[in-house]
Amino acid sequence: MEFSLDDIKLFAVDLDGVVYRGNVMLPGASSFVATARERGKIVVFVTNSTLRPRGYYAAKLNAMGIPATPQEIITAAHATGRYLGSLFDGTSPSIFLLGERGLKEELEDLEPRYLTSQDEEAAQAVVVGLDRKVNYEKICKAVKDVMRGALFIGVNGDPLWPVENGFMPGVGVFLSAIETATRVKPFIVGKPNTYMLELAIQQWECEPSQILMVGDKLDSDIMMGRKAGAKTALVLSGVTSPRELEEAPPEMKPHLAARNLAHLEEILFHSR
Template sequence: MAKIAHALDWPLVEGVVSDLDGVVYRGKAAIQDAVETFQDWRAAGIPYCFVTNNSTHSAGDVVAKLNSFGLEITEDNVVTSAVTAAQLIRQSHPAGTRIYVIGAPSLKKAIADAELEITDENPAVVIMGLDREITHEKLRIAVDAVLKGAQLMGTNPDLLLPTPTGFEPGAGAILTAVATAARVKPIIVGKPEVHMIEAALSRLGTDRASTLMIGDQIPTDIQAGKRAGLCSVLVTTGVPPVNDPTLQAPDFVISSLKQIPSAR
C-alpha cells in the first residue's frame, strides 16, 4: 500500500526522473502545478530528466513543448522510447538490418539515424510505436513478418493515453493486436522496462536512494521506477490508477507535485 504523503516520510530528493503525459501536461495543455514544481527544482539545483514512452515526439519536440510552458530544458533532459529502441536494435543487429516500422515520423527518423534500413520486405525486426494512421494493411504486414520469423518490438505497452478531453488508445493497444495474432511476446523498450530509466540515471549522476520516479501510470511508470530501485511517486493528474494486486504499489500517491516537500 502506498504511503500517505507526509513530509517526514519522504527521502532526501537529489534527482528526479519523470514521465511527461499526465504529469507535466495533458495533450497540449500544461499542468501548471507541475510546471512550477520543476521550475522550483531547477532553481534549487535539483537535476531532472524526462522519460517518455511516446515515440511520436523527438527529444527536440519535447524541448520545444516544455520551453513553451516556461521550462528551460535541453535535449539532455529528455530520453525517448524511439531513440532507445533504435539503440537497443543496434546492440544486437548490424547497420543495414531491415526494419519494418509502424509509428510516427520521429520513430522512423530514429531508426534511420541508427543506420538501419526501413522496409516492409523481409524485415528482421518489426518495431511498433503509436501510429494515429494505423491501418489493417500495416497490421497485416507486421503479423505476416513476425510469423515468418521477424522479432517483434514495441516502444511501449501503454494501452491508454490522456488527452485534454479524455483518453485515446495508446501504442500498446495496436502492439497487443499484432502480438496476439502472431502468438508471440514482444520485446518492450519503454516503461515498465528500465532501459530509459537507466539512461536517465546515467545523465543525472544521482544516487538511486535519493532519486524519485514520478508518473501517472502504475503498470508502466511505477513498475519501471520500482524495478530500477527508485522511490516511486504516482500523481493522479493523468490516467486513472489501475487496481492490480500483481503490480508493485507506488511509494507515494499525490494529487499535485507541490506535495513533494523539496518542491515547496
C-alpha cells in the same frame, strides 16, 4: 518520508498528467523543476510517447517556461532507437516499421533500411509504434517477419492513447494483433518496463536508488520506478484517483504521494 532527499540525484518526471494536461501546464510544474535544479538535482522527462521527436517536447516545455533540451527528454521512441542501436551496433538493420515520422526521426542514427509491406525479404526487426495508417497488408508483413524470426519490438504497450477529449486505441492494440497471430511476445521498450530508466542511469551515472520517479500512473510510472529500484512519487493531477491509490496493493504503492507538483515541492523541499 521513506527516503532522504539528499540521496536523490536525479528526478525522472513523467509529462502528461504531471507537468501538463494537453497544452495546459499543471499547478506548480515550472516552480518544481526550477527548485529541484536549484537544489542540485538533475531533472529529466520520461514519456511513453511514440509519435513525436524529443525536440517537440523540449519546445513545448520551453513554451511553458520550463527550460529543457532534447537531451533531457527520454521518449519511448528515442529509447527504441537506443535499444536497437545496442543490438545492431552500427550495422544498419533492416526494419519493418509500423509508425510515423516522429518515430522514424528517432531511429535515424541507426541508418536503418526500411522494408515495405511489398518486400519479400524478412526484416531483422519489426518495430511497432503508433501508426494511424495501419492496414491489413502492414499487419501481414509484420506477422510474416516475426514468424521468420525478426525481433518483435513495441515502443510501448499502452492499450489506450490519451488525447484532448478522451482516448484512442494505442500501440498495444497492434501488438496484440501481431502477438495473436504469431504467439510471440514483443519486447516492450516503454513503461512499465525499466529500459528508459536504465538509459537515464547510464547517461547520468547514478544508482537506481538515487532516482525519484515522479508520475501519475500506478501501473506504468510507479511500477517502472519500483521495478528499477528507484524511489517513486505519485501525483494525483493525472489519471489516478485518491481512491485507486488507497486501494492499490502494497507493491504498486508509491513511496510518496502528493496532489500535484506544487504539493510535492512543499513535501520535498519546504517541510522541515
